[in-house]
Amino acid sequence: MSPRKSVQKELTREMIMDAARxxxxxKGYQHVSMRQIAKELGYSHGSIYYHFxxxxxLFYALVEKHFELLDQKLHDxxxxxxxxxxxxxxxLVGYIQFGLNHQSHYEIMFLIKDEEVRNFINQGGNRSYENFAQSVSLLSGKELKVQEIWLLFLSLHGFVTHYCRIVNSYEEVRGLAEAHADFLLKSIH
Amino acid sequence: MSPRKSVQKELTREMIMDAARxxxxxKGYQHVSMRQIAKELGYSHGSIYYHFxxxxxLFYALVEKHFELLDQKLHDxxxxxxxxxxxxxxxLVGYIQFGLNHQSHYEIMFLIKDEEVRNFINQGGNRSYENFAQSVSLLSGKELKVQEIWLLFLSLHGFVTHYCRIVNSYEEVRGLAEAHADFLLKSIH
DNA sequence: TCAATTAATTGACCATCGTTCAATTAAATT
DNA sequence: AATTTAATTGAACGATGGTCAATTAATTGA
Incomplete structure (x- = not known):
C-alpha cells in the first residue's frame, strides 16, 4: 500500500528472481508479464523496474545462473x-538432458531471437560452449576439427530444440536421446 | 474512408497475404502487427479479421504455401x-537452404511454440517430413531405421535453427552447410 | 535530536498489441 | 425500388512493457 515499506519487507533481486523463475x-518467457510477477510478490509492477x-x-539474470549449472554438469x-x-x-546425453529439464531457460540461452534479449546473452553462452568443445576434443581420442565439434553441437541443439515444450522432461525421451548421441558419435569415429 | 468500397477495390485474401508476407x-512474426499490415494496404485493421x-x-495461410514449396524443392x-x-x-543441403532462405516461415513451421499457432500446424509439417524421410530412405542404399532418419532430420533442424536470424541468407553459410551434410552422412554410411 | 538527503515503492499514465462488434455503406438479390 | 447481404470502419476492451512524479521510510550529518 505504501511507498518504501519497512526494511524487513523490502523487495530484493533474489525475491523477484525466485518468483519469476x-x-x-x-509458462515460458512470452507468457509471463511483469504484472503477474509483481502480483505473485504482492508488490506493484513498477517496483520490479527499480531492481531490473x-x-x-530479469530473465537473463536467471539464465546466467543456469549457464553455471550447465558448466557444473559438464564438470561432474x-x-x-x-x-x-x-x-x-x-x-552429449547430459547436454540434451540439461536442455530438456530447463526448457524455458534453454529457450533464452539458445533460441530467443528478440533483439532485446539477444544483447544480454553471448558471454555466458560462449563460455559454456568453449567448455563443451574442449571436453569433446579431449575425449574424442583423435584430432577433431573445430568445425566438426561445432556441427556436433548444432545436431544436439536440434534435438533439444525440437523436444523443448513438446515433452515435459528428459525422461520422456531418454532412449531416443541416447540413440541420438550414438548416432552422432558415429560421425567422429 | 467508407465501409464497403467499390468492388474493384475490395480487399482479398491474396492482397493481405502479399502484404503480410x-x-x-x-520483421518476424512477433514484430508485425495487424495494424501494420492493414496500414500497408490502406485499410483498417478490422478488415483483416473479415478475411482471416x-x-x-493469416500466418499459417502463408506457411501452407511454403510447405508446398519445400515439397517442390525435394521433388526437383x-x-x-x-x-x-x-x-x-x-x-540435406537443400533442406538447410530452404530453411535459411525462408526464415520467418521456417520459424512458424518448426519453431513456434505458441499454443494458438501450434493448432494450425502439423498436417503440412508431417506430410513434408514424410516426403523427406521416404526420399532419404530410398537414396541411402541401405536399410535405415526410421529412427535414424528422424535423428538425421533433427540434426539438420539444429543447423537451421541456429543460423535462422543470425544470418541473412543461405549463401553466408553455404560451405558450413555442406560440411554439415557430409558430417551427418558419415553416420549412415 | 532533528532536518536534509537518499532509497524504495506506488499507481496513474503512455503507446502498443490482438481482437470484437455495432454501425455504416456498397453490391447483389428479389 | 425495396430488401437483403457482404465488406469495411473505427471505437472500445483488456491486456502488455515501460516511465515517472509523488510519496514515504530509512539513513545520514550537524
Whole structure:
C-alpha cells in the first residue's frame, strides 16, 4: 500500500528472481508479464523496474545462473570414473538432458531471437560452449576439427530444440536421446 | 474512408497475404502487427479479421504455401541427373537452404511454440517430413531405421535453427552447410 | 535530536498489441 | 425500388512493457 515499506519487507533481486523463475519455467518467457510477477510478490509492477532494467534483463539474470549449472554438469561428468568413450557419450546425453529439464531457460540461452534479449546473452553462452568443445576434443581420442565439434553441437541443439515444450522432461525421451548421441558419435569415429 | 468500397477495390485474401508476407519475412512474426499490415494496404485493421480469423491463421495461410514449396524443392532434387549419393547430399543441403532462405516461415513451421499457432500446424509439417524421410530412405542404399532418419532430420533442424536470424541468407553459410551434410552422412554410411 | 538527503515503492499514465462488434455503406438479390 | 447481404470502419476492451512524479521510510550529518 505504501511507498518504501519497512526494511524487513523490502523487495530484493533474489525475491523477484525466485518468483519469476517459477512463472517463466511453467509458462515460458512470452507468457509471463511483469504484472503477474509483481502480483505473485504482492508488490506493484513498477517496483520490479527499480531492481531490473526490464523484462529481458530479469530473465537473463536467471539464465546466467543456469549457464553455471550447465558448466557444473559438464564438470561432474568429466570427473566420473568412466572410460573416455563413455564420458564422451555422457557429455552429449547430459547436454540434451540439461536442455530438456530447463526448457524455458534453454529457450533464452539458445533460441530467443528478440533483439532485446539477444544483447544480454553471448558471454555466458560462449563460455559454456568453449567448455563443451574442449571436453569433446579431449575425449574424442583423435584430432577433431573445430568445425566438426561445432556441427556436433548444432545436431544436439536440434534435438533439444525440437523436444523443448513438446515433452515435459528428459525422461520422456531418454532412449531416443541416447540413440541420438550414438548416432552422432558415429560421425567422429 | 467508407465501409464497403467499390468492388474493384475490395480487399482479398491474396492482397493481405502479399502484404503480410513481406512484413513477416523482414520483421518476424512477433514484430508485425495487424495494424501494420492493414496500414500497408490502406485499410483498417478490422478488415483483416473479415478475411482471416486471427493473426495466427493469416500466418499459417502463408506457411501452407511454403510447405508446398519445400515439397517442390525435394521433388526437383529427386529428378536431377545425379547418382544417389549426390542426390542424398543435395536433399540435406537443400533442406538447410530452404530453411535459411525462408526464415520467418521456417520459424512458424518448426519453431513456434505458441499454443494458438501450434493448432494450425502439423498436417503440412508431417506430410513434408514424410516426403523427406521416404526420399532419404530410398537414396541411402541401405536399410535405415526410421529412427535414424528422424535423428538425421533433427540434426539438420539444429543447423537451421541456429543460423535462422543470425544470418541473412543461405549463401553466408553455404560451405558450413555442406560440411554439415557430409558430417551427418558419415553416420549412415 | 532533528532536518536534509537518499532509497524504495506506488499507481496513474503512455503507446502498443490482438481482437470484437455495432454501425455504416456498397453490391447483389428479389 | 425495396430488401437483403457482404465488406469495411473505427471505437472500445483488456491486456502488455515501460516511465515517472509523488510519496514515504530509512539513513545520514550537524
Amino acid at each position: 517459477d512463472l517463466f519455467v511453467s 532494467k526490464n523484462k529481458a534483463e 561428468v568429466l570427473k566420473q570414473k568412466l572410460d573416455q568413450k563413455e564420458k564422451l557419450k555422457q557429455i | 513481406d512484413l513477416f519475412v523482414s 480469423k486471427n493473426k495466427a491463421e 532434387v529427386l529428378k536431377q541427373k545425379l547418382d544417389q549419393k549426390e542426390k542424398l547430399k543435395q536433399i
